[in-house]
Amino acid sequence: MNLTDKPRLSIYVILAAVIVVTVSVLMAAFGWFSFRASEGQLLEHHKKQGNLSLRMLEGNLPQLIASYAVNDYLLLLKAEAEARGYLGLVLEDYQMEKIFGPEAAKNGFVHRQGNELEAYTPKSTEQAGLLKNAFFQQELTIYTGAGHPLGRLTIYHSDRELQLEKTGVIKRVLLEILAESVFLILTLFLSIRYLLFRHVFQIIYGINNTDEDGLPKHQLTLRGPQEVYLLAQSINGMTQAARRYQKEVINTQESLRQEKERFQLAIDGTLDGLWDWDLVTGRVFHSPRFERMLGYEIGELPDTIACWRELLHPEDREQAEAKVQDYLAAPKESPYEHVFRMRRKSGGWSWINGRGKAVFDAAGKPLRFVGFNTDVTNHYRLIEEHQQARLAAEQASEAKSRFLSMMSHELRTPMNGVLGMAQLLQMSDLDEDQKMSVEVILSSGSSLVKILSSILDFAKLEANKQTAILAPFSIRQVIDEVVSLFMGEARYRRLTLDYRVDPEIADWLVGDEELLKRAMINLVGNAVKYTEEGGVQVSVSLLGEHGLTQGLKISVVDTGIGIAPQKRELVFEPFQQVDSSSQRKYGGTGLGLALTKEIIELLQGKIYLEDKAERGSCFSVELWLERPTGEIPVSEPISPLKARVLHSQKKLLVAEDDPVNQAVIQRLLSQMNLQFDLAFNGEEAVRKSERTQYALILMDLIMPELNGFDACKQIKQSELSQNRDTPVIALTALTSETDRERCQQVGIQKVLTKPLNFNELQDVLSGYLVEG
């Protein structure tokens, strides 16, 4: 409350009131006891007076009563009543009672206040009431000399004196209260003024004698009674504290000013808009910068939160409000941040990054929410453009992948016919020249297939669709197979090709054998391809060992054409060759090393070109592989390519639309002495499977009318009612992982990739068709 709300009472008035009240209470108590004492004295006085009257009347009345001198004794009573000031004096005359009855027997006088004595009238209720309230009464029975009762005399004593005494006491007490109060007040005032206020006024003067800051100029003099001394001391202390506080305030204000200036500069520099939402009042402050950010004039935006809601983009409104509500639901350490769109005055939309921090009370209720809005429209426009570009790139990449996949399929399909027929031819009886020709066909076909695989693998890796499948494998076996793969070509070109594996390297390590083999094929293939004379040396050395992990360094060193220093940075870029002349001379896609680098990085390794060879080149691969902890699978020996005759009575269905591939599979199955039906598309396959219970279905996936996926799906659905589940094996040129997953979804048990490896196909057929 403000001290100026109502006038304050002076301490003089308060002290005077206290004194008056105290004296009044004391004097009232004193007056009451005094009055009680006077009352007792009056009572005694009245009793004595009454006794005197009774004795006198006791002597005079009997004769008068006996002589029926009513008027005479009334005169006597009247004289006594007047003389003594009785309230009433009544004589009950027994003799008169006998003559006139009781009413006439009572005679006397009543003294009504302010009036003369009046005759006692028994019927007067007024007199009766007056006498009833008498101070007290005395009675006396009047007897004759012989002892006969003549009457009864009653004296009613008036309390008039008591009232007068009471009035007197009250007057006296009031007078004493007045006198003593005045005395005490004057004494106290003078004492207080001399002892207290003299010093207090000095303090007040000292306090009011202030400098420009409103603080006392000088220290207060410490004098006077203890309380005043302590007061002055306290005020001095407060003044000193105030000066310190003032200095702190000035410093703080300066700091705040600098802070504010810095803050303002920062805001102006960042072009951020400040907002301040008072959740208690509901008012929102928008800085001019914020209003200009949306194209409004200063002060044009209403200072309500509803304004913010209305300006939100309809698509962002719900999420933005939820974000704010979620942030304000409970105190949080982290600041609020959310990006939303707001409508500009011109009608366009601005991307706003809102950041803020809320102040909560002790109960966790938000009080204030302050923050900045940053116009991030340009940033988001760039993101949108980037996203659009990325989408376009992804779509292009996807198109490329689809193209490569399709190209692979389309190439694999005829290659299946070529290599299939070549394998069938190889199974037949051929002379040496024919065998050599077939081997060349098969070798060239295999190279072509590898080129296709490289293109597809690169596409997969580029699309991040390739994943490493970890399993125990033998590095020695991988190196041996890779070297063996190129041994024929090396011999053919009179090159040396050998390898060496450090004996400290474990026989079995965990990794993706196929990927590693593919990488090594690329490296060794390149080395053989680009080496005219000399040879190729593959070595595997131990880099180090940490527990179960061994570090391998695989080096492929050749004595080939080498790589110019200025070209070394480009060797791992896709579609790059050392020079265009080498591409024309040696062929290739230019994807090999890029693909190899992608594979090695997928295997958590690294590949680099060492600059140590004087001639040729040296590619090194470093891999850290763990040793397996479980059992090692034992691979079965590969049987030579030869048609196996399966003595099975079971019949199988072959769904293949390509006539060449039909011919290949038809010949292979015939040589294996198997019974089969042919279907030229998916629909036919479905129809035939409904009519005939086959032991196995070989299904091409890309077929007209109904593709292999849908045909398999329908066959599986159809067989559900017949409680059958004919195994389906896909023979397809589709090699992507997506297609493999799709095969699993429709119930295809196994996928064999075209061009078909007859050994693999015969193994599969044996597994499904040979009984027992």
Added chain:
Amino acid sequence: MNRGWNFLGLWLFGLMLWGAASVPVALAETKEPKRLAYLVSDLRIPFWSIMAKGVRQKGLELGYQVSLYSADNSRRKELENLAQAFKESVDGLIVSPTNSSACATILTLAQREGIPVVIADIGTDKGEYLSYISSDNQGGAYAIGKALAAELLDRGWGKGEVGVIAIPQKRANGQARTVGFLKAMEESQITTVGISQQVDFSYEETYRFSKELIQTHPDLRALWLQGSNRYQAALDAIRDAGKQEEILLVTFDAEPEFLDLIRKGVLVGAAMQQPFHMGEEAVRVLDTHFSGKPVQRHLQLPILAVFQDNLDQLTPLVRRNTLGLVP
């Protein structure tokens, strides 16, 4: 036709109302006569009995039923009489009390009962009353004093002294008589001595007082008795002192034989009240009050100062109003 019947109905209704209003009047006319009571101190005293006679005669004359109550000079009986009068439901009281103090009591009690009181002769110390009828005691005493002084001066006894035997001076009438008589004496420069107050009004008392005055005052030339009934005691004392020719006797009030005694010169004169007339006046005042007319609160009847000179002239009036000798 209808108007005629209506008029007849109204006439009959009015007749009925008139008849109904007349009934109380008729009943009132048939009521018993009002009762009057005369409370008198002592009927054995001629003065009071004469007054009672006047009361009764006038009451009967005016149609009142009059009861007489004598207290025989007893206050108790006086009060008992008063109580009896209350029981008889008297309509008016005429009081000649034993004394003025007793009269105050009577007035107080009568006032409680609401009975109008006329005081006859003896006054009251206080109280409310309808009217007070008294004799002009002072005038009568003055007149008789003047007559005595004239006689003393005629006889050359102007230097002699006059003794006074008074009724109680507490009584108003006693005081008035003394004042009137002394005034006459002073005017005639005749000395009065030894005012003795009667207490029991006995012969012995009067004789004793008279004797003491004669003995203690050798120059005594006259005695004035303020009462009449013990005149013989005074005469006897004078006679016993042997001063029948030296001391005159005058009285206040009268006895039937006074007319002869004055005529014979035994008494010089007497101031005679008119008790019969006073009784009559008391009834008349009550009657006037009952008739609703105002009455005079204090009615003072003249005293008949009777001497030998006017004896014959006043005898008829004295016989009727003073002695109650009426046919």
